[in-house]
Amino acid sequence: MTGRLAGKVALVTGxxxxxxxxxxRRFAAEGASVAVSARTVEAAQSQFExxxxxxxxxxxxxxxxxxxxxxxxxxxxxxxxxVEAVTERFGPTDVLVNNAxxxxxxxxxxxxxxxxxxxxEVQVRAPFELSQLVLASMIERGGGAIVNISSKAGxxxxxxxxxxxxxxxxxxxxxxxxxxxxxTGLAAEVSRHGISVNALSPTSIVATxxxxxxxxxxxxxxxxxxxxxxxxxxxxxxxxxxxxxxxxRIAYSQQLLAELGVGPEPDAALLVDPHARYQFRx
Numbered sequence: 447m448t449g450r451l452a453g454k455v456a457l458v459t460g461x462x463x464x465x466x467x468x469x470x471r472r473f474a475a476e477g478a479s480v481a482v483s484a485r486t487v488e489a490a491q492s493q494f495e496x497x498x499x500x501x502x503x504x505x506x507x508x509x510x511x512x513x514x515x516x517x518x519x520x521x522x523x524x525x526x527x528x529v530e531a532v533t534e535r536f537g538p539t540d541v542l543v544n545n546a547x548x549x550x551x552x553x554x555x556x557x558x559x560x561x562x563x564x565x566x567e568v569q570v571r572a573p574f575e576l577s578q579l580v581l582a583s584m585i586e587r588g589g590g591a592i593v594n595i596s597s598k599a600g601x602x603x604x605x606x607x608x609x610x611x612x613x614x615x616x617x618x619x620x621x622x623x624x625x626x627x628x629x630t631g632l633a634a635e636v637s638r639h640g641i642s643v644n645a646l647s648p649t650s651i652v653a654t655x656x657x658x659x660x661x662x663x664x665x666x667x668x669x670x671x672x673x674x675x676x677x678x679x680x681x682x683x684x685x686x687x688x689x690x691x692x693x694x695r696i697a698y699s700q701q702l703l704a705e706l707g708v709g710p711e712p713d714a715a716l717l718v719d720p721h722a723r724y725q726f727r728x
Contacts, residue, residue, distance in 0.1 A: 449477030450686040455536040457481040457529070459519060459576070460546030463496025465595060465677045469543055470501055472678035473685070474510030481532040481539075483515045484546065519546050519572040520564055529579040538583035541685045544573035544625075545595040551614040562617055569621040574628060577643075581636065589640040591685045594629050595677075596622045596645040596696070601718070622647075626696050633694035642689035646680055649700035649712050679703060 456473045460466040462484035474480045482498045482505070498514040505512040513535055517528040532539060548568045550561045573594055584590030599615050600622030626645045633643035680699040683706055684692055695702075698718055703709025 449475065450682065451541065452477030454478045454540040455481070455532070455538065456541040456543065456685070457483065457532050457539045457576075457580070458543040458545060459483045459517075459572070460595075461501050462498045463501075465674050466543070466545040467496060467501045467504075468674040468678040469545065469681045470512065471505055471508070471510075472675070472682055473541070473543075474505040474512055475508065476682060476686070478511075478541065479536045480505060480510070480512040481515050481528075481536060482512050483517050483528055483532075485516065485518050487514065487516045519576075520548070520567045522575065525572055525575050526579065529576065533583075538587065539580040539590070540584070540587075541591045541593070542576060542580050543593045543595065543681060543685070544576060546572065547595075549618055551618065553614055554616050557617055565617060565621050566624075570624045570628070573625060577632060581641070584641050585636070585639045589689065591641065591687075591689065592629075592632070592643045593681050593684050594625050594643075594645045595681075596626055596629075596647045598647055598698075598718070600626050600647070600696075629696070630694050637689070637693055640689050642684065642687065642693035644684045644693060644695040644697055646677065646684060646697050646699060646702070648677055649698040649716050649718075676700060676703070676709070679709070683708070 451473055454477070456470075456478040458466050458470045458473065458480060461470040461482040466484065470480045470482045482501045484498045487497055487499055498516065502512045502514045515528055515531055517524040519525055529539065546568055548564055550557070550565070552558075552561070577592055580590070580592075597618070599619040601619075603615075629643055629645040636643065676699050680697065680702045683702060684695070684697065700709060700712035701717060704711045
């Protein structure tokens with residue numbers, strides 16, 4: 447196959463639906479052999495539509511190469527066995543996309559410890575450990591790319607003053623902020639090996655099944671919906687881009703595509719100043 451990822455092996459987690467599934471399809475269209483991973487193999491296993499088997503079938507039907515790898519990334523043993531299985535099937539991973547997530551939106555006062563721990567296991571510890579597991583082969587081969595899917599929730603909230611009904615995203619913001627700091631730190635460590643490490647967030651909001659389920663798209667935000675294909679296109683740019691230039695970024699999809707000249711300028715109200723992303727924005 448030809449394409450920007452021809453001959454590459456890509457592992458995409460959380461790829462049964464939403465951003466992960468669209469990214470897997472886009473990478474396969476660019477020639478990658480894609481390891482499609484998530485917990486959901488059969489439709490009955492989830493309240494949401496989409497399985498890794500269906501994602502793989504989409505790719506194969508389009509002429510691509512993919513295989514489904516079931517893994518529960520809250521379990522350390524599954525993280526290790528996932529990388530081992532992908533390596534046995536396709537060879538060492540060239541591109542790792544850490545997209546898997548499990549999320550609750552509850553106020554801090556009511557947040558359950560088991561939910562807190564599970565969110566950090568899946569969205570912080572798992573990307574950390576999967577990165578560890580693929581880095582040795584990337585270093586040995588002199589290159590690779592890691593893309594961590596984040597969110598604007600990692601930013602401080604608007605304010606003060608804060609909205610009267612603000613709340614519910616503190617823990618989600620914690621895990622994304624941790625993921626982003628891990629991203630930049632790892633990028634600094636492995637840059638000399640030709641490995642890029644970036645975090646990528648939607649510039650606006652993607653109507654994934656999880657977003658819809660948590661009722662995060664209010665009537666006043668419907669005009670901000672961003673297609674999943676935009677995130678997939680931005681992930682491709684980070685995965686296939688020059689690791690000497692595109693690394694250590696906390697990138698936002700539409701902003702990144704516009705910067706690289708492959709997408710229109712986003713609405714000015716959506717722009718994030720990368721040098722002030724952790725300051726209060728009031």
